[in-house]
Ligand SMILES: Nc1ncnc2c1ncn2[C@@H]1O[C@H](COP(=O)(O)OP(=O)(O)OP(=O)(O)O)[C@@H](O)[C@H]1O
C-alpha cells in the first residue's frame with residue numbers, strides 16, 4: 399500500500415468515526431462545564447459524573463431494562479415495516495383502494511398516539527403487547543408515506559421503456575418501480591427508527607412495568623434525577639445504534655443511490 | 661416495412677383538443693434509414709410513439725411488415741433521448757433487460773450481449789454500473805439494449821441530442837456502421853440537419869402544428885459517409901441547404917384556418 403492511499407484511508411476513518419466522536423466529546427464537555435460553572439443542583443440537571451455514577455450503582459438492572467425496551471422497539475419496528483410496506487404496495491397497485499384508504503390513513507395518522515396509551519392499557523393490560531402496539535402505531539406511517547412516494551417517483555422514461563417492451567404490471571413493478579423506490583423507503587425507515595423508540599417509551603411511561611420508560615417513571619416518583627438521565631442516555635445510545643445499523647443496511651442494499659443523487 | 665396511411669393524432673389537452681399530427685402518409689422500406697426532422701413540438705415523438713404502438717392513432721392506420729400496429733412489438737425497439745438505464749443493474753444486466761422481460765433464455769443471449777458491447781466499444785465495461793459511465797457510453801448501452809431484441813425496426817428519438825458535439829458525431833458514425841452491418845430499418849428523429857444528412861437515405865420534414873409532411877428529401881450521397889473531408893462535400897452542402905430552407909421558410913407557409 400502506498401503512502402497516498404493509506405493517507406486517504408486515514409482521512410476516511412477520521413471523517414466517518416473521528417468527527418462524530420469528537421462531536422460527542424465536545425457536547426459532553428459543554429454539559430459538564432455548564433453544570434459545574436453554573437453550580438446546578440443535580441436534582442435539576444445532574445452532571446455527566448452523577449449520571450455515570452448512577453448507572454454504575456445498578457448496571458445489570460439498567461442493561462436488562464435497556465434490553466427489554468430494545469426488544470419491544472425491534473419487534474414493533476419490524477411489524478411496522480412489514481405492514482407499512484405491504485400497505486404501501488397494495489395502495490400503489492390499486493387506484494381504487496388508494497382513494498378509499500387515504501382519508502382513513504390520514505385520519506388515523508392525525509390522532510395523537512399518546513392519547514391512545516390509556517386505551518391500550520384498558521384493552522391489553524400490562525406486559526409487552528400494549529408497548530409493541532404503541533411502537534407500531536408511531537413508526538408505521540412514515541414507512542407507508544415514504545414507500546408510496548418512492549413507488550410513484552419512477553421516472554417517465556423508465557415507464558416508457560417498460561411499456562415499449564410490453565412488460566406486465568408485475569414485471570414493471572418488480573424490475574423497475576420497487577427498486578427505484580428503495581432510497582425513499584430508507585428515508586422513511588430512518589424517520590421511523592427514533593419514533594419507534596419514542597413509542598416504546600410512551601408505552602412504558604404510561605403503563606410502567608419494565609423497560610427504560612418504566613425506570614424513568616419510577617425515578618420521578620423517587621426524585622432520582624441522575625437515574626432518569628442514565629436511562630435517557632441509554633435510550634439515546636439505542637437510538638444512535640439503531641440509526642447507524644439502518645444507514646449500514648441502506649448502504650448495503652442501495653449502494654447506487656448515493657452515486658446517482660450526487 | 662413501415663406503412664403509415666393517413667395517420668392523425670389529436671390529444672385531448674386541458675384547453676381543448678391539440679392536433680399533434682394530421683394526415684401523415686409515409687412508407688419506410690426494409691433496411692431504410694429514415695430521418696424525421698422538424699421544429700420542436702411538431703409531433704416527431706408522437707409519430708414514433710404511434711409507429712411503436714405506444715399510442716393509438718386517432719385516425720388512419722399504421723402497419724409494420726403488413727401487420728397493423730396495435731401494441732408494442734418485440735421486433736420494434738426504442739432508443740430514447742435519455743439512456744433510461746436502471747441504475748442498480750450492471751451494463752450487461754441492463755442490456756439483458758428485454759431478454760428477461762420477454763422471458764427469453766438468458767445464457768443464449770448473454771453471448772449476444774457481450775458481442776454487442778464489444779461492437780460498441782464497451783467490452784471492458786460490462787460489469788460496471790451506469791453511473792460509472794459517461795453520457796455517450798450510457799447511450800451506447802441503451803443502443804445495445806435495443807439491438808438485443810434483434811429488432812426489424814429501430815425507433816430513435818433524438819438519441820444523441822443530450823451529448824456533446826464530438827460524441828454525437830462519433831456515435832452517429834457508429835450508428836451508420838451498425839445500420840449497414842445489421843440492415844435494421846431505422847426511423848431517426850433529430851433536430852440536427854447535419855445528423856440527418858449524414859445518416860439518412862431519406863429525410864421527412866414535418867411542418868409545425870398540426871404536424872404534416874412538408875416534404876420528403878432524398879439524400880443520395882454514397883456510403884460510408886463521414887463528417888470529415890470527403891468527396892461529396894458539394895452534395896452534402898446541397899442537401900443541407902435544402903433542409904435548412906424547408907425548416908426556415910416553413911413559418912411563412914399559409915396556416916390552415918383553425919376554428
Ligand atoms: N400526452 C399528450 N397530451 C397532450 N398533448 C400532447 C401529449 N403529447 C404530446 N402532446 C402535444 O403534441 C405536440 C407534439 O408533441 P411531440 O412531443 O410529439 O413533439 P416533438 O416534435 O417530439 O417535440 P420536441 O422536438 O420538442 O421533442 C405538442 O404540442 C405537445 O404539446
Ligand SMILES: [Mg+2]
Nearest residue numbers: 704705706817
Ligand atoms: Mg420529442
